[in-house]
Amino acid sequence: MRHRGKALVSVLAVGVLALAGCGGGDDGGSGSGPGGMSVPKVDKMAQLGAGEGTVNVIAWAGYVEDGSTDPKVDWVTGFEKETGCQVNTKVAGTSDEMVALMKTGEYDVVSASGDASLRLIYGGDVAPVNTDLIGNYKDVFEGLKNKTWNSVDGQPYGVxxxxxxxxxxYRTDTxxxxxxxxxAVFxxxxxxxxxxxxxxxxxxxxxxxLYLMKxxxxxxxxxxxxxxxxxxxxxxxxLTQQNDLxxxxxxDYTKxxxxxxxxxxxLGTTWQVIANLAKADKAPVEAILPTEGATGWSDTWMISSKAKHPNCGYLWMNHIISPKANAGVAEWFGEAPANKLSCAETADKNHCATxxxxxxxxxxxxxxxxxxxAQCVDGxxxxxxxxxxAWTQAWTTIKG
Structure with a gap:
């Protein structure tokens, strides 16, 4: 989806977890998750080698732009020239699609959302990441590192x-x-x-x-x-009660x-970029973070446990969170960048504040x-x- 040159985050997929039967080990990336669930043993890369000439990427729309959508929006061509790694991109529409594609072993890296990342980790489809091999990782905001959706036992599974x-x-005139x-919405x-x-x-x-928690x-x-x-x-x-309202x-954000x-x-839920677009279209709206806080999203670049081009995969993960590239994606897509140095690289100097x-x-x-x-993620x-x-089944019932 595009609107004025910015791509928006895709709709979360309706999915069913299939995590039972995952084996575990004691090293090389294995660990225990919620409720003692084990993570399959997958070795992480020990050192970088020469690029293999290709990297096969699964990404949300707008995350891997090579100038074909807009000649001014390109953080792929320079990477290819610098590394010799040709970027082949498969745009996925849902998290379910990303998980299914990663299971084929045909793709090296994926930009997984939080509803897909745990499935990939516990399914053994992604490898733990050696952040020592990713120079730009040190500049990622600490608030995004080693979180429940991108790590296990302190071991990062993505960038x-x-x-x-x-x-x-809400509309300020109404x-x-x-x-x-x-x-206000309940x-x-x-x-x-x-x-x-x-x-x-x-x-x-x-x-x-979240509202009930507070x-x-x-x-x-x-x-x-x-x-x-x-x-x-x-x-x-x-939510059933709310359905009447x-x-x-x-x-679809355009709708x-x-x-x-x-x-x-x-009145209702939105993203900051949607509020910005509505204001640009002269709609009298404001968007706030309510007193109870909010849900949100953070995407993670993950590398396949079966990657055929792991060196190019690592080079890509390092590049896409480099200050300039990460700034470009953040502005084009409409989000906060992960790299704290990206704020100095945005064309709109107010982007990071917004x-x-x-x-x-x-x-x-x-x-x-x-x-x-099923194994409670709160421990x-x-x-x-x-x-x-169960969430998927309930949502269908709520909507009627």
């Missing part, structure tokens, strides 16, 4: 690419007083019934869980992606921009998308949590 928060947007809480007596919008994905259940502490929710039976029921009940669920411009939607790239206190309030597992071992298959 952070960028991040963003799921915000609350929604008064200005909202400060997610209660209030059953809302005066904006029929004009509230929400993100169309099972992962949106986490938004309800407003109903008696439920004991510690992580919006780790919900036992009672917690899950509370979240899905809230929803005018439409959105997944959300149009809905806010026309007034068909006046997307809160250097504001760790802001992102401390963001719960990044993480694949829900609990005395209960079973609802996995993504």
């Amino acid at each position: 952070p690419h960028g991040r963003g928060a799921n915000l609350l947007m 929604v008064k007083p200005a909202p400060t809480s997610w209660s 209030d059953p007596s809302s005066p904006y019934k029929g004009k509230i919008t929400a993100y169309d994905s099972p992962i949106y259940i986490a938004d309800a869980a 407003t109903k502490p008696e439920l004991g929710i510690k992580n919006p992606y780790a919900l036992d039976d009672a917690q899950f029921k509370a979240a899905t009940d809230l 929803i005018g439409e669920y959105w997944s 959300e921009v149009q809905a806010f411009k026309s007034g068909d939607s006046v 997307f809160h790239a250097e504001d760790e206190k802001y992102f401390e309030q963001v719960w990044y998308w993480t694949t829900p597992l 609990r071992t005395d209960v079973t949590c609802k996995d993504y298959a």
